[in-house]
Amino acid sequence: MNLLDYPRWPSLARESILNIPVDLRSRRVTIQGRTIDYGEDVDSVVITGMGGSGVVGDIIGDLCWFWGCGKPIIVSKGMRLPRALSKPLVIAISYSGNTAETIASAREALNRGFPTIGITTGGKLAQFLNELGAPVIIIPKASAPRYGLPALLYPALVILERFGVMNVASELESGIVGMEKAVKSLEEAQGIARRIVNTVPVIWVTESRRGVGIRFKNDLNENTKYYAIVSVIPEGAHNDIAAVMGKQQGLSHVFIYGEGDYEARYLETLMEVVKSYGKEAITVKLSGGTPLESEMFGVAFLGLVTLALAEMTGTEPVGTEPIDKLKRLLDERKVIT
Missing domain, CATH: 3.40.50.10490 (Glucose-6-phosphate isomerase like protein; domain 1)
Structure with a gap:
């Protein structure tokens, strides 16, 4: 890979x-x-x-x-x-x-x-x-x-x-440790990719990890050419959950949080509700002794999940032709000045 x-x-x-x-x-x-x-x-x-x-x-x-x-x-x-x-x-x-x-x-x-x-x-x-x-x-x-x-x-x-x-100076190296941990977790990343292949991922993420969820969604869009949804809790637990627990088919549910995050128990409770409707809950716990380490572990690890998914589906991960086409048209038409 x-x-x-x-x-x-x-x-x-x-x-x-x-x-x-x-x-x-x-x-x-x-x-x-x-x-x-x-x-x-x-x-x-x-x-x-x-x-x-x-x-x-x-x-x-x-x-x-x-x-x-x-x-x-x-x-x-x-x-x-x-x-x-x-x-x-x-x-x-x-x-x-x-x-x-x-x-x-x-x-x-x-x-x-x-x-x-x-x-x-x-x-x-x-x-x-x-x-x-x-x-x-x-x-x-x-x-x-x-x-x-x-x-x-x-x-x-x-x-x-x-x-x-x-x-932040004292934490910069810890962020690098998080990146290194992620690369060593490739088999785990491939396992998660197998669980979400051929689905529309619903990414449940805490407010304090919103950036990790957005980055994962963006990587799914660009590396795998998958559509994905980010639902930030607690807000998403007051609206999104009503729709995705219904009869919709072809969704997967990915829960992202750090073990020490103050919203962790909230997200774990939400997972119980998801499971009670017969849905599989895929958990990604962000590993790290500092906020930067766990954040960088998360974005790197989930990026590897999308590369594994691209390989499984035969998708070329680097190119983003529709984005390039839009940029060319915007430039030709001088839309942004």
């Missing part, structure tokens, strides 16, 4: 943080006569990106449930930034550097006077930020954006540490 870049994840994480400018907080950028001072305090953080890049914000959102981040984290997956922003730090993440939505958001951020930092392999985003003197972190390349997740995530974590939003 081809594991693509997953065995490289530890090195991608370590290499990516080497290119973070040492003078990050001393940068000053002048836009239209206005000076943006990266040394000033910020009152929030906006993480903007799409697809495999955008999930970085979701994962950081998860971690804030455990770490108690010092500033609000706003995940923006669109062409514009939220209007009600005062003094945010904006982290613009685009693996390719050519994501039109992210470039538009970065331009808007700088025009509004917000300190903006890019994380990318290059492309138009790097060129645009370099021309203005704004910080840009160039990361190592992978087979596709989603396979380079650690290279996108780890610089963002270090940036947040430098801006006083979170204390």
